[in-house]
Amino acid sequence: MKVYLDYAATTPVKKDVLEEMLPYFNQHFGNPSSIHSYGRESKKAIDLARDRIANSLTAKPEEIFFTAGGSEADNWAIKGVAYALKNKGKHIITSKIEHHAVLHSCQHLEKEGFEVTYLDVDQYGMISLEDLKKAIKDTTILITIMYANNEIGTIQPIKEIAKIAKEKSIIFHTDAVQAYGNIDINAETLGADLISISAHKVYGPKGIGALYIKKGTKLQSILHGGAQEKRRRAGTEDLPSIVGFGKAAEIAINNLKEHNQHQLNFRDQLINKLMAKIPYTRLNGHPTKRLPGNVNLSFEFIEGESLLLSLDMVGIAGSSGSACTSGSLDPSHVLMAIGLTHEIAHGSLRLTIGDSTTQEEINYVVEHLPPIVERLRQMSPLYEKVKGEAKSV
Numbered sequence: 176m177k178v179y180l181d182y183a184a185t186t187p188v189k190k191d192v193l194e195e196m197l198p199y200f201n202q203h204f205g206n207p208s209s210i211h212s213y214g215r216e217s218k219k220a221i222d223l224a225r226d227r228i229a230n231s232l233t234a235k236p237e238e239i240f241f242t243a244g245g246s247e248a249d250n251w252a253i254k255g256v257a258y259a260l261k262n263k264g265k266h267i268i269t270s271k272i273e274h275h276a277v278l279h280s281c282q283h284l285e286k287e288g289f290e291v292t293y294l295d296v297d298q299y300g301m302i303s304l305e306d307l308k309k310a311i312k313d314t315t316i317l318i319t320i321m322y323a324n325n326e327i328g329t330i331q332p333i334k335e336i337a338k339i340a341k342e343k344s345i346i347f348h349t350d351a352v353q354a355y356g357n358i359d360i361n362a363e364t365l366g367a368d369l370i371s372i373s374a375h376k377v378y379g380p381k382g383i384g385a386l387y388i389k390k391g392t393k394l395q396s397i398l399h400g401g402a403q404e405k406r407r408r409a410g411t412e413d414l415p416s417i418v419g420f421g422k423a424a425e426i427a428i429n430n431l432k433e434h435n436q437h438q439l440n441f442r443d444q445l446i447n448k449l450m451a452k453i454p455y456t457r458l459n460g461h462p463t464k465r466l467p468g469n470v471n472l473s474f475e476f477i478e479g480e481s482l483l484l485s486l487d488m489v490g491i492a493g494s495s496g497s498a499c500t501s502g503s504l505d506p507s508h509v510l511m512a513i514g515l516t517h518e519i520a521h522g523s524l525r526l527t528i529g530d531s532t533t534q535e536e537i538n539y540v541v542e543h544l545p546p547i548v549e550r551l552r553q554m555s556p557l558y559e560k561v562k563g564e565a566k567s568v
């Protein structure tokens with residue numbers, strides 16, 4: 176049996192999405208900037224996709240700008256604001272648990288003379304609104320806080336953050352890549368000036384995303400060239416991907432409620448059953464304010480990489496944190512920020528649930544994971560010691 180439970184890393188392209196994309200590779204292939212009928216047809220397809228994505232965010236089509244994914248949207252939002260407002264101030268506020276696209280953009284700006292405050296989070300991965308207020312200076316030009324965390328699923332109080340930013344006339348960006356398609360995002364009432372989203376986390380193709388730019392938001396371009404995207408993001412549009420993104424957005428928003436129910440059911444089954452069966456286990460992330468499809472557990476006395484390999488051998492695909500960190504031996508910056516020790520952070524497993532997850536798959540994981548954890552623990556001298564002590568009490 177093969178069980179994919181890594182939907183936070185990426186999702187498969189849905190059949191209906193793929194079908195809409197295919198003609199745009201070789202039948203309707205015109206350059207959307209061309210005047211002729213080929214070009215006009217492509218332009219029409221992009222307009223439709225933009226409308227669908229705008230609709231999925233309750234935004235205006237003129238506020239949606241296509242990018243080559245979530246990372247580019249984050250880079251653009253952060254560097255774009257920094258460069259546009261550097262004469263006003265050079266201070267940026269973010270959190271310690273952001274995606275690397277945000278953290279590394281901020282670190283890059285620090286090298287260029289910007290000042291960045293990285294807010295702490297509590298044991299559940301929540302930022303404190305009080306800390307945020309205290310961090311604001313006269314020179315603060317941007318607050319960038321993710322909507323929902325990709326590793327531990329914690330959902331931040333985005334509306335409240337937006338309100339604080341607005342009161343101080345500071346631009347607010349949120350990386351909503353994980354929230355999009357899982358949480359109903361209404362750009363009109365949310366209050367964020369900039370919102371990053373990505374197609375491949377919502378059953379669309381990889382390499383395409385968008386930045387929502389609220390009308391009037393000051394932002395410099397980072398890709399210069401042709402006049403595409405209202406002269407704000409140059410480069411011939413990735414037509415098939417944009418078409419696919421539009422379709423994926425439409426499906427995601429139409430299915431949101433059902434999708435949530437489906438995920439919640441399996442998420443809570445996994446959390447409850449695995450925690451009941453496996454001692455010395457903790458749930459990472461917020462118990463309730465968490466993404467409906469996110470399970471993140473730390474098993475004491477084991478090493479996450481060996482766990483992932485053992486799971487892979489029985490066909491279960493999970494993640495040790497974020498796909499970006501795996502391959503390196505450093506524990507996840509998110510798990511460190513919520514206060515886990517190196518040892519416990521290393522024994523962490525993220526399982527994320529998707530559209531095609533079935534009850535059989537959940538049962539399979541509940542059956543196979545506990546004995547694997549137990550077997551790996553048998554190799555830990557520390558575990559033997561703790562078990563011995565527990566017996567002698």
Ligand SMILES: *Cc1c(COP(=O)(O)O)cnc(C)c1O
Pocket residue numbers: 183243244245246247249274276321323324325350351352353373374375376382383384
């Ligand atoms: C996946 C992800 C990104 C990056 O998006 P890409 O389209 O893969 O570049 C950014 N932020 C978060 C929270 C993500 O989960």
